[in-house]
Amino acid sequence: MSLVYETPAVDPLEASAPAGAPLSALVEYSFLAEAQLDPAALAHACRVSEQWGVPPHEVLIASGHITEEAYMAALASSAGVAFLPRLPEGGAAAPGKANQRQCLTTGVLQETGPAGRLLLGFSCLRPFAMRALLARLAPRPVALVPPRELRRALAECFGSSLAQGAISALKSRRPNLSAYRPASTWQARTLVLGCLALVAAGLTAPLATAYAVSIGLAFVFVPVIVFRLLAAFALTRRGPHEAPEDAARVADRELPTYTILAPLYREAHMLRPLLHALSQLDWPAAKLDIKLILEAADTNTVAAAHGLHLPANVELLVVPDTGPRTKPKALNFALPMARGDYLVVYDAEDRPEPDQPRRAYQAFCAGPPNLATVQARLNIYNPETNWLTRQFTIEYSALFDGLLPLLDAMHLPIPLGGTSNHFRVEALKWLQAWDPYNVTEDADLGARLSRLGYRCTVIGSTTYEEAPVRLGGWIRQRTRWLKGFIQTWLVHMRAPRTLLRELGPRGFLAFQIMIGGTILSALVHPWFYGLLALELAGGGLLALPQTVLGFPFWTVSLFSLVAGYATAMGLGALALRHRGLDRLLWQVPLMPLYWLLISVAAYRAVWQFIVAPFKWEKTEHGSQAQTRPPR
Known part of the structure; x- marks a missing residue:
């Protein structure tokens, strides 16, 4: 058909x-x-x-x-x-x-x-x-x-030259900011020596080592707890329903040409719903430059796209089959052919609110000259499918309605979402665009924006996405995200003093919380359960500490565990109420189980980073029941 x-x-x-x-x-x-x-x-x-x-x-x-x-x-x-x-x-x-x-x-x-x-x-x-x-x-x-x-x-x-430029522009002009080289020599040595020292200490004095490491990690997570508290407080002040930005509607004749980049891979079945969603955008059709970016190796999607009756503002771009086969490489290939002064990235399953380009453009007009990016909020249009999609909705609501607006309000670096990023094309080209070797190119680009003096802001308009409905697909997607966070952290921490100077102390701390903290918390979370299980098995869980290190260990660890859970769940609950998703509040107590799944993906990400750092595991989307736009 x-x-x-x-x-x-x-x-x-x-x-x-x-x-x-x-x-x-x-x-x-x-x-x-x-x-x-x-x-x-x-x-x-x-x-x-x-x-x-x-x-x-x-x-x-x-x-x-x-x-x-x-x-x-x-x-x-x-x-x-x-x-x-x-x-x-x-x-x-x-x-x-x-x-x-x-x-x-x-x-x-x-x-x-x-x-x-x-x-x-x-x-x-x-x-x-x-x-x-x-x-x-x-x-x-x-x-x-x-x-x-x-x-x-x-x-x-x-x-050929566009494909070569899409791959090599960043690594040839700013090699220190490219993930082509996964880790610097000093980073690799430090990580290896640190792991060896930890193993040696654990073999020599296992209990003392566990206590000391746990106390250290607890203090590391205190800023994360404080940050969640601030985000929750900001949500309570905004109230349950946030009004749109108060700005006069720009006349159509004054609007510039807007480019939409939509990369697709093995998603022939998503073409029709995507085009329908883009046709609903509140922007003059003659000023929309829509580019569907396809991979030459994906013959099914290419054939399906050529079989469409496309309007004049939709163009097909086929990326030559050269490695790495990643979304950022495809975006880089299309960028030189963008005809707009502004640009937005949408994924195949995205359903943006129709007024989103206008609200983004109004934010650019009202913002400072160094405002290079506007991030729309992301949420889920299939939260009721199963437990996994409900937890995904809580996570997205807390991140895009709570944490990212706080980063914006505090003028701190924002790890961009993988879609609905609106850019000034001139600034994006100056940054050498996306890193084709980073599998979470959005978070990396957000850090580079801040390092080079650009601002990013968050607007209230929402793009609805499809959450993975199967555990295997969710694990693969989360593995890719966390592997990209590892890449991003290592790239920008190659020269910590330079990063501190460019971001400032507050920006440096925010980068560590949002990027490093995400990786670290996912890796160490199961160990707290392991220690609790050992204490429970030994009958010492409720007993008074018998060693000097015991009392501070349990005091700090329990505070970190209880406060961390309370702030995360509280922020999730407030974000759900802010979204009008009160029907999902009963899922909030089940968040720790979801975090254990994230830990599984984190360890898989570490292994994959070692053996296949540039592997892109595509998330499958588009079951028939979930391709409809939200009401």
């Missing part, structure tokens, strides 16, 4: 409009009579073009009243130049001495072969302006090409 793209529920051209188009537009677009365009549609397009701030033909194309091919063919015929509906493989190259950047910026290629015609495929110029350009280029031979076809040719022409 072929998939069919669903057009927006409301066609802007169906709105009420004057009976006829302005005389100037009738003259300028008279050549479209050959394409049998309804004059009433042109009249409507002229009105909407004034609202959107784009030429009328872009409105006609975006609304589906005429195709790119039909428009460019009619324009070429009226201007007396050739029209090429499709370019053969290898049929275009860079004109003259133009480099890749110039070609991608101008959207101009040259036909290979004896004809050597310039290939123009941009639609931003009105017909009179395009004719004036063609007159200036005369007598040089020119051919018009549909814009999407020319962009496909650009990706084909520069595919």
Whole structure:
């Protein structure tokens, strides 16, 4: 069964409009009579073009009243130049001495072969302006090409260099910030020597070692407890229902072009719901630049995407099959072809609220000049599937409604979520974009943003995602996340004093809590249960301590355990109430069981980091019952 793209529920051209188009537009677009365009549609397009701030033909194309091919063919015929509906493989190259950047910026290629015609495929110029350009280029031979076809040719022409740049840009220009080298020499030596010393101490004096390590870890977790308390207090002050940001609605004509990057891998069945969700976004269709990023090795998804009837603002990009096969590499490949001033990343299962791009753009306009990223909040649209999805919902609610807004309010580094990150494209390119070797590229990019003086803020708009419904898929996803946290911590701790200077003491501490603390807590959590089990088996759990180290050990450890559980559960409960998910409150006492599963994934992540640091375990999404957008 072929998939069919669903057009927006409301066609802007169906709105009420004057009976006829302005005389100037009738003259300028008279050549479209050959394409049998309804004059009433042109009249409507002229009105909407004034609202959107784009030429009328872009409105006609975006609304589906005429195709790119039909428009460019009619324009070429009226201007007396050739029209090429499709370019053969290898049929275009860079004109003259133009480099890749110039070609991608101008959207101009040259036909290979004896004809050597310039290939123009941009639609931003009105017909009179395009004719004036063609007159200036005369007598040089020119051919018009549909814009999407020319962009496909650009990706084909520069595919190898784009793929190479996607892999090597960060590691060649800022190698100290790339996870290509998993750990520095001093880090590897320190970790090995530390483990050996701990084993030796444990064999020599096991009880004293256990006491000392546990006390040390308890003090390490005190800042985490304090941070959760602050987040919970901030949630109580915001109340159960948070109002949207108070900002005037920006007129459509003043909105810039917005690029959406949507990487997909083995997700042919997710194309239709994703496109439907993107069609609901409150943004002029002619100013949306949607790029579906596919992998060449994923032939099923590529074939399904080519079988879709896609609107003019949706473009397919196929990434060459080169390692590492990761999401950040795919995003890096597409970034040079982004036409927008702003950019957002959505995953295949994402269902963003329709007003999200507007709220993100308003945040950019109201924020400081160094605001480079806006993070939307993430939550789950299938929380009732099973126990795992309920716990996942509690975790996401606490993180994105509690902890990240606190980091934002305190101007601290924010570990970005893997989706719904809105960027200034200029700043993203300056950062060398994503690290293709980091399997949790979002958290790493958040740290790099802060280190280089950029800000990130969190907005109230939500993107709903699908939580894994099977334990195996959940374990693989969490393994990848925690492995990426290990990579991120090691990369940014290669030079601790430099990190401290760039982030400042508060930012440095926040980085240790959110990145290092997440890894450490997951690794040591089961050991507290082990020690409790030993004490219980020995009958000494409720007895008075018999050694000097015993009393402080139990005092600090029990405080850490009780306070840690209480603050985590309290924050989770408040976040659920803030979301209006009171029906899940009964799941809060079961959170410790969920944390034990996280510990299983953490040890699997450590092993995988050693044997396969760049392995990307794809999370499977899209059962039939969970591809519907939330109500």
